[in-house]
Amino acid sequence: MDGQLILHEYAQSGNCYKIRLTAAHLDIPLIRREYDIMRGETRTSAFLDNVNANGRIPVLQVGDRFLPESNAACVWLADGSHLIPNDRFARADMLHWMFWEQYNHEPNIATLKFWRLFVGEDKLNDVQRAQLPGKQAAGEAALKLMDDHLAREPWLVAGAFGLADICLYAYTHTAEAGGFPLDAYPNVRRWFADVAAQPGYIVMDS
């Protein structure tokens, strides 16, 4: 390891939970530093200058270096471990699911959870409100895509539990709180149970 590892985070964020769950599976200790994103604590000049110019958590601090983007931090932690496939195609396929998560899943499922649970649907501005139906439909399409895949496959990649499962689990397993009923996705719910049954699993609010 390169010195101590500090997770700059907001504990209720699924993107931060991913990193804690990856570290728990690998038995890697993390020092946790909490920022209240509702109070703008990641938009201060100290944070922008020293932690992440993009003004977002999570950031994994490795010694005196800073690594933003949740999925990149998970890859750093899991580098060389059993959570990343040895096979070249499977390794890229893992990244396919992780890029898909950031483009098609998180901006819909995580954003609607944030808007509905943290901001409050009555406090949304007009631009956010206009996007609700589109994000709802796109989130449902993302869940259906996962469900169809998990109907055929035990795990997301190459028949084995790994980093893609951890990264996708984070926001999927709390999707209901964001307004996505999960009854229609039985294979996703089967996969939830399988992820939670893995040795090393920790719950989100641990």
Added chain:
Amino acid sequence: MDGQLILHEYAQSGNCYKIRLTAAHLDIPLIRREYDIMRGETRTSAFLDNVNANGRIPVLQVGDRFLPESNAACVWLADGSHLIPNDRFARADMLHWMFWEQYNHEPNIATLKFWRLFVGEDKLNDVQRAQLPGKQAAGEAALKLMDDHLAREPWLVAGAFGLADICLYAYTHTAEAGGFPLDAYPNVRRWFADVAAQPGYIVMDS
């Protein structure tokens, strides 16, 4: 290599160009198969069932296996090459830029280019129109973040040209066509010239 490589693409998409540029740098031949996304050719049941259930290009076909997500395809091509750093932190930092691109850069800069150039600003629906100012501001913030970084560093990652530069170059170098004047970002423009000067470079419409 695992059999022939087929790039399922829409040539004018920056996400597809990334893959061609990566392959050109590595001297890897690609068979190109074009889909007209304006005519819905990636939403047919044949495409959804056989190429990508997510209905999007690019997809890199490796023998009989299909790899969606542009940045994952670039990693597959570049796996083990000089375009990916050997150092563990630098490798994750490369992914940080690539995940950032898909979350903070592409949905703003590429989407506005698509809306303005391909759809036409007068044909946007109300939800799209409502998002224009927010996406414009977020795209400008992304360009500023890159410009600030490239004022201090020659390349995006670890002082050397690599896959993150290729992936970020694709949509950044055509940002002006999407309504992002680049005069304000001199370091980004210096970096454009440096990317284009690398041996192996190909232009987007090659």
